[in-house]
Amino acid sequence: MSKQFVFDQVNQLEALCAETCRWLWDNPEVGGQEKQSADHMRNILSKEGFVIVNEEKMEHAFYAEYGSGKPIIAFLGEFDALPGLSQKEIPEREALIEGGAGHGCGHNLLGTASMTAAIAVKRLLESKKLSGTVRFYGCPEEELLSGKVKMAYYGMFKDCDIALTWHPGTSNLVIDGGELACAYEKFYFSGVTSHAAFAPELGRSAMDAVELMNVGSNYLREHVISSARIHYSSDNCGFPPNIVPSKAVAWYAVRAPHMADVKSILGRIENIAKGAALMTDTQVEMKIQHGCCEIRPNHKLSDLTWKNMFEAERPVYTEEEKAYAKSIQYTVASAAVERDRAPFHTDEVLHSQVAARDTWKEVTMTASTDAGDVSYLMPMCFFTVANLPFGVAPHTWQATALTGTSIGAKNALYAARIMAGTAYDLLTQPETTEAIIKEFKDADVDYSPMYHE
Ligand SMILES: [Zn+2]
Numbered sequence: 001m002s003k004q005f006v007f008d009q010v011n012q013l014e015a016l017c018a019e020t021c022r023w024l025w026d027n028p029e030v031g032g033q034e035k036q037s038a039d040h041m042r043n044i045l046s047k048e049g050f051v052i053v054n055e056e057k058m059e060h061a062f063y064a065e066y067g068s069g070k071p072i073i074a075f076l077g078e079f080d081a082l083p084g085l086s087q088k089e090i091p092e093r094e095a096l097i098e099g100g101a102g103h104g105c106g107h108n109l110l111g112t113a114s115m116t117a118a119i120a121v122k123r124l125l126e127s128k129k130l131s132g133t134v135r136f137y138g139c140p141e142e143e144l145l146s147g148k149v150k151m152a153y154y155g156m157f158k159d160c161d162i163a164l165t166w167h168p169g170t171s172n173l174v175i176d177g178g179e180l181a182c183a184y185e186k187f188y189f190s191g192v193t194s195h196a197a198f199a200p201e202l203g204r205s206a207m208d209a210v211e212l213m214n215v216g217s218n219y220l221r222e223h224v225i226s227s228a229r230i231h232y233s234s235d236n237c238g239f240p241p242n243i244v245p246s247k248a249v250a251w252y253a254v255r256a257p258h259m260a261d262v263k264s265i266l267g268r269i270e271n272i273a274k275g276a277a278l279m280t281d282t283q284v285e286m287k288i289q290h291g292c293c294e295i296r297p298n299h300k301l302s303d304l305t306w307k308n309m310f311e312a313e314r315p316v317y318t319e320e321e322k323a324y325a326k327s328i329q330y331t332v333a334s335a336a337v338e339r340d341r342a343p344f345h346t347d348e349v350l351h352s353q354v355a356a357r358d359t360w361k362e363v364t365m366t367a368s369t370d371a372g373d374v375s376y377l378m379p380m381c382f383f384t385v386a387n388l389p390f391g392v393a394p395h396t397w398q399a400t401a402l403t404g405t406s407i408g409a410k411n412a413l414y415a416a417r418i419m420a421g422t423a424y425d426l427l428t429q430p431e432t433t434e435a436i437i438k439e440f441k442d443a444d445v446d447y448s449p450m451y452h453e
Pocket residue numbers: 105106107142167394
């Protein structure tokens with residue numbers, strides 16, 4: 001038996017993969033509301049013979065399982081879209097539905113590729129009578145950075161051995177660590193209402209407390225590690241200016257390379273909140289909402305996945321596809337294109353090679369992913385595949401204009417080949433699998449999901 005068998009299984013699923021990428025793109029649902037998307041995938045997988053296991057506390061979270069025994073290999077799939085990123089497939093900004101959602105992060109490709117890989121591996125297990133289990137994880141709310149954290153909290157990953165996931169991007173790249181840990185916290189200030197002109201001396205403004213808290217936090221920026229990020233938003237709970245507002249909320253997000261840094265910075269922000277309450281004679285209640293970890297590397301699993309990125313056949317584009325990608329790339333600043341391309345030493349529009357093993361260290365990774373939590377529960381590999389031209393960032397209309405096209409579908413199929421090929425190695429080389437699991441266990445790191453009901 002050769003690995004080509006599993007690549008052939010993926011290739012036979014080309015039509016299903018392309019249709020599903022497009023179906024999700026045509027029916028974008030934002031994080032937490034992915035009802036149709038989750039149901040669409042559950043239907044495909046149950047028709048294929050997978051057993052569907054739903055989490056009753058999370059309507060759109062599930063896993064689909066096939067096979068028996070160890071190892072249990074998880075493919076993580078996401079399917080949420082982004083608000084306001086509806087876009088036609090044209091190289092200029094024009095919404096399909098004004099103000100509507102769109103797949104500007106390519107999770108339509110992400111979920112579909114992981115599902116396609118799971119089906120291919122199911123067919124491998126079935127026809128070659130191999131021992132082992134494959135699971136597709138339907139993971140909602142990635143854009144809220146909460147889905148997999150909650151799934152971890154509810155124990156959905158409990159008995160898994162190894163996870164593989166990926167993300168659409170501008171390069172074919174294995175990411176062996178990186179991304180930022182992130183946590184959200186809300187600060188509820190309460191004071192006393194009063195007529196803002198007639199009796200301001202009787203009022204205690206919660207909005208003043210929010211403003212002073214933000215000022216304090218802006219002074220904090222100088223004294224945290226330079227890779228940290230502090231973001232905030234405020235809400236005066238609908239009070240007009242002629243009432244001293246008795247309620248106001250500060251909403252913070254903090255990111256840093258490690259969860260320990262995030263927690264320490266949040267502790268200092270909590271002190272600032274207490275100071276703001278003292279200054280304004282108001283009260284503050286603080287609530288951490290949820291947080292996700294950075295990606296914890298597993299070098300041996302990254303090595304194996306990287307090898308499969310070469311072995312799996314890479315996409316070949318038509319002249320028309322290349323011209324379309326170029327027309328989208330023209331809409332972004334050339335400095336951004338050059339900056340994005342620099343680590344890869346190429347002048348291509350769409351990356352066609354596989355980046356050298358450690359290139360990820362030269363790539364900016366200041367976003368966060370809730371897949372980080374899964375990497376604390378089991379060995380996990382995260383890689384990117386180049387469905388976006390260099391310079392095109394996710395969460396833009398340009399990204400939506402590409403993720404519904406044949407360029408997107410070809411890359412989803414490439415990602416599926418990489419995942420299925422890696423799973424083939426894990427199933428047929430027990431010594432490799434054991435070494436990967438040993439690397440994870442030897443690190444012996446503590447984890448508890450940052451989420452409370
Ligand atoms: Zn994303």
